[in-house]
Amino acid sequence: MVKSRKAANGAYPRSWLSGAPPPRWVRVLPVLLLVGVGAASLTDSVPLDIGFLLGAVPPLAVLAYGPWATALLGAVTIALLTIPVFHLNQPGDTDLFTLGFVATLSVFVSFVRGRRDEQLDLERTVAETAQRAIVPDVRRRVGPVRCASLYRAAERGTLVGGDFFDVGPGPHGVRAVLGDVQGHGLSAVATVASVMGAFREAVLDDEDPESIAARLDRRLVVDSARTEHAELFATAVLLDFAPHGREVRVLACGHPPPVLLRGGAVSTLELDPGPPLGLGLADVVPGTVATVPLRPGDRLLLASDGVLEARDASGAFYPFVERLAGMTGVGLDELPHEIWADLSRFAPRIQDDVTLLILTVDTSGPG
Known part of the structure; x- marks a missing residue:
């Protein structure tokens, strides 16, 4: 029984999948995807059929951002699909409604995840305090x-x-x-x-x-x-x-x-x-x-x-x-x-x- 307490008394450092803050690449990934798709569409006069990639942006944002940032990234995603200058193969109404639904659902999931993370952090703090009191x-x-x-x-x-x-x-x-x-x-x-x-x-x-x-x-x-x-x-x-x-x-x-x-x-x-x-x-x-x-x-x-x-x-x-x-x-x-x-x-x-x-x-x- 000696800061992690793996660095000190016994707890192993938490990984991203065990409640630790997400690594930087997870936070950067949705932004890079937006920038990459936008830049690719501007460098070619022929419409590119890559707009489907933007559907991954809101779910990826849920992993690292709160509801407001997730909503902002979802709005930028929809804007990229609808602004003509990007030539993203002119999506139909069904595509836009689908992406809007995914973005809205991602905002809700991000809100729930944030509340659960706060509760888990509180419970982890209480547990660690109790364990440190024992040893x-x-x-x-x-x-x-x-x-x-x-x-x-x-x-x-x-x-x-x-x-x-x-x-x-x-x-x-x-x-x-x-x-x-x-x-x-x-x-x-x-x-x-x-x-x-x-x-x-x-x-x-x-x-x-x-x-x-x-x-x-x-x-x-x-x-x-x-x-x-x-x-x-x-x-x-x-x-x-x-x-x-x-x-x-x-x-x-x-x-x-x-x-x-x-x-x-x-x-x-x-x-x-x-x-x-x-x-x-x-x-x-x-x-x-x-x-x-x-x-x-x-x-x-x-x-x-x-x-x-x-x-x-x-x-x-x-x-x-x-x-x-x-x-x-x-x-x-x-x-x-x-x-x-x-x-x-x-x-x-x-x-x-x-x-x-x-x-x-x-x-x-x-x-």
């Missing part, structure tokens, strides 16, 4: 922790799916989470909202990662009980940064462990993971919290299944750690996009949410 952009700095993130939703046109992540300050330090709920796309949004709300409360109240995991687990268990056969669960990694910035406590709940970038070396943290959240086992069979010493410049990289389980055309998994070894010199802010570009080249068809969260402690700046 907002992570700040570039939270206390002593510098952050970089990227999110690509599997379902096009959405800003949030089944992945979640956040970095928040609290009275007990800076806490971070990255996880993946069951399923993806819009069907998982309600679960993501519930988990994120529980995590933000836990940052303020709970003193250790185990307590945070137990709170998230209970939240999912309660939500699952409301719906028969819901079976809600999530995997997650929780990080708890020490106030002095020299170590971080890490707890994995059914999720792959973070990767540590230290200088030119890349290694996966060795953790004793606990069960996924939502099974009611966080208090019964908790995972073991690992304390990881941090050196200046160390970076912790958390990734979702969309990265770790991406496959190429042959079915081979994306070699995440091996590929990171060639990116250790990339800056913090550029690294998520470098990974995404490399992943896109490796696996052209990515069918799961892709989330990356990179964290490093920097005590030199304001915290």
Whole structure:
């Protein structure tokens, strides 16, 4: 879940056919058709039987113009057919009535399209605001922790799916989470909202990662009980940064462990993971919290299944750690996009949410 949010957190840029403004060539096309037919008719003294082409002008105008501009283009079209100097084969009354009807109908369709576009824009704005409230952009700095993130939703046109992540300050330090709920796309949004709300409360109240995991687990268990056969669960990694910035406590709940970038070396943290959240086992069979010493410049990289389980055309998994070894010199802010570009080249068809969260402690700046 990180401007499109494809340029930022996950929404793919809208195409013309998905509600984006029409490209310039669509706006120019009806005008070019008018000018082209008019110019062709003036350059030849023999009447040309090309007036039928003008029948396409009003429908084309509907794609890019409002009702007034569509009406104007329709009127110019009729004028071209009736002005003798253009020699457009002297159309009969039936031709003119037909073109007039098409132009009038195009004006009506343009009016309806404009109203529908306004309503869709309003609904899209409301939806994007709600989705950004669920998984907002992570700040570039939270206390002593510098952050970089990227999110690509599997379902096009959405800003949030089944992945979640956040970095928040609290009275007990800076806490971070990255996880993946069951399923993806819009069907998982309600679960993501519930988990994120529980995590933000836990940052303020709970003193250790185990307590945070137990709170998230209970939240999912309660939500699952409301719906028969819901079976809600999530995997997650929780990080708890020490106030002095020299170590971080890490707890994995059914999720792959973070990767540590230290200088030119890349290694996966060795953790004793606990069960996924939502099974009611966080208090019964908790995972073991690992304390990881941090050196200046160390970076912790958390990734979702969309990265770790991406496959190429042959079915081979994306070699995440091996590929990171060639990116250790990339800056913090550029690294998520470098990974995404490399992943896109490796696996052209990515069918799961892709989330990356990179964290490093920097005590030199304001915290």
